[in-house]
Amino acid sequence: MSAHASIPRPAAARRSGPLRGRVRAPGDKSMSHRAMMIGLLAVGETHVTGLLEGEDVLATAKAARALGAHVERVGEGEWRIRGVGVGGLAEPDEILDFGNAGTGARLMMGVVGGHPITARFDGDASLRKRPMRRILDPLIEMGASVVEEAAGGRCPLTLAGARETIPIVYETPVASAQIKSAVLLAGLNAPGATTVIEREASRDHTERMLRHFGATIDVEPFGAHGRRVTLIGHPELEGSRVVVPADPSSAAFPLVAALLVPGSDVVVEGMMMNPLRIGLIDTLLEMGADIEFLDRGQAGGEDIATLRVRASRLTGVDVPAARAPSMIDEYPILAVAAAFAHGETRMRGLSELRVKESDRLAAVADGLAAAGVVARIEGDDLIVDGRGAARGGGIAATHLDHRIAMAFLVLGLAAEAGMGVDDSAMIATSFPAFMPLMSSLGAEVG
Ligand SMILES: O=C(O)C1=C[C@@H](OP(=O)(O)O)[C@@H](O)[C@H](O)C1
Numbered sequence: 001m002s003a004h005a006s007i008p009r010p011a012a013a014r015r016s017g018p019l020r021g022r023v024r025a026p027g028d029k030s031m032s033h034r035a036m037m038i039g040l041l042a043v044g045e046t047h048v049t050g051l052l053e054g055e056d057v058l059a060t061a062k063a064a065r066a067l068g069a070h071v072e073r074v075g076e077g078e079w080r081i082r083g084v085g086v087g088g089l090a091e092p093d094e095i096l097d098f099g100n101a102g103t104g105a106r107l108m109m110g111v112v113g114g115h116p117i118t119a120r121f122d123g124d125a126s127l128r129k130r131p132m133r134r135i136l137d138p139l140i141e142m143g144a145s146v147v148e149e150a151a152g153g154r155c156p157l158t159l160a161g162a163r164e165t166i167p168i169v170y171e172t173p174v175a176s177a178q179i180k181s182a183v184l185l186a187g188l189n190a191p192g193a194t195t196v197i198e199r200e201a202s203r204d205h206t207e208r209m210l211r212h213f214g215a216t217i218d219v220e221p222f223g224a225h226g227r228r229v230t231l232i233g234h235p236e237l238e239g240s241r242v243v244v245p246a247d248p249s250s251a252a253f254p255l256v257a258a259l260l261v262p263g264s265d266v267v268v269e270g271m272m273m274n275p276l277r278i279g280l281i282d283t284l285l286e287m288g289a290d291i292e293f294l295d296r297g298q299a300g301g302e303d304i305a306t307l308r309v310r311a312s313r314l315t316g317v318d319v320p321a322a323r324a325p326s327m328i329d330e331y332p333i334l335a336v337a338a339a340f341a342h343g344e345t346r347m348r349g350l351s352e353l354r355v356k357e358s359d360r361l362a363a364v365a366d367g368l369a370a371a372g373v374v375a376r377i378e379g380d381d382l383i384v385d386g387r388g389a390a391r392g393g394g395i396a397a398t399h400l401d402h403r404i405a406m407a408f409l410v411l412g413l414a415a416e417a418g419m420g421v422d423d424s425a426m427i428a429t430s431f432p433a434f435m436p437l438m439s440s441l442g443a444e445v446g
């Protein structure tokens with residue numbers, strides 16, 4: 001079993017008085033994983049500031065070391081990576097254990113799949129349930145092979161990378177930045193052009209960061225909402241400076257808490273505003289959220305903004321399926337906001353939520369029921385009957401899922417009887433300072 005099997009740590013949140021203060025979410029998780037991996041594939045030194053030092057990214061740092069990079073922490077969130085260059089990976093003599101991290105495991109499968117080395121991938125009980133066929137299928141087309149895998153194409157699995165990587169044109173079967181990124185990262189070591197077509201645009205951090213390190217990447221629109229991304233193989237990636245802005249998926253928790261707890265007034269600093277990541281903000285504004293954009297700027301090649309958020313009267317809305325890729329990790333906390341809104345919120349097209357760290361569709365519906373909120377699943381839609389308030393008082397089962405834990409603790413801050421979660425240990429995968437940050441705003445959580 002993975003070394004990451006953790007001891008459950010129950011936690012609870014009490015109904016809170018007004019939340020007040022100024023906070024900054026940790027560095028973006030998607031960018032932090034990519035900085036480690038692209039740093040590994042670059043020649044020379046990559047210097048990262050603002051890196052998320054959560055368990056998910058630390059697992060990626062360990063894997064980058066096992067594949068030949070020199071990885072060093074030089075300060076808080078400040079890391080130096082001396083890479084080996086595309087084509088220069090070493091065969092690891094240890095299992096690459098990604099713990100709870102789907103992004104780490106799947107993107108690194110792309111890196112390994114494009115190189116003539118063999119590596120074994122594993123993770124915790126949650127990662128072992130997640131589908132890897134979606135990554136392995138295109139990698140097999142590119143010349144990689146699966147030596148061994150658990151039933152249904154799952155971890156633990158052993159991947160033998162391509163001897164000579166074949167550039168392909170690949171249309172992703174679902175909107176997924178992890179699939180797109182795995183193919184592009186494998187394509188780095190292929191001669192010629194590797195193309196990924198996606199019908200719905202997913203987060204584009206891999207494309208942006210590869211370009212920043214010197215790769216040639218062409219992005220064209222495809223259909224109404226999609227993109228066609230073409231990478232030219234065998235680039236000389238050059239070690240670079242990477243500034244990681246604050247993660248909008250983590251900022252979402254204090255932000256929604258401020259909207260729901262009466263009298264709150266909170267400033268959330270330096271949040272990344274990549275248009276493919278801020279579907280939650282658009283949705284909350286439609287619901288009537290009082291969010292003021294104080295400062296707009298740029299960091300790490302991304303737009304950023306500081307947001308002032310005040311407690312608001314929210315109204316239920318209909319969230320279209322096309323918005324899902326831009327807020328895919330934010331549905332648990334949106335469902336909590338919907339519980340305190342007035343009227344029904346329908347969130348459409350959420351099939352991908354079933355294959356996250358937990359089946360988030362079921363975990364959210366069950367947690368809401370435990371809190372006395374009326375919600376139901378219809379096909380791939382989640383419908384929450386907002387009554388302007390929630391009783392709370394129950395215990396949400398978190399199934400090794402950090403976002404379920406944080407979402408229901410936020411619910412507890414606004415619910416009459418507070419709320420418990422059966423385990424908060426996994427919060428350390430993406431937001432290690434969640435509890436002290438929420439406490440600094442006046443929340444009683446722990
Ligand atoms: O590429 C990434 O960094 C991520 C992509 C998304 O997954 P999918 O690609 O499965 O949609 C998201 O849920 C995950 O938290 C991070």
Ligand SMILES: C=C(OP(=O)(O)O)C(=O)O
Nearest residue numbers: 100101102103104329356
């Ligand atoms: C889905 C998530 O991450 P991953 O796929 O990297 O485990 C998440 O952080 O919500």
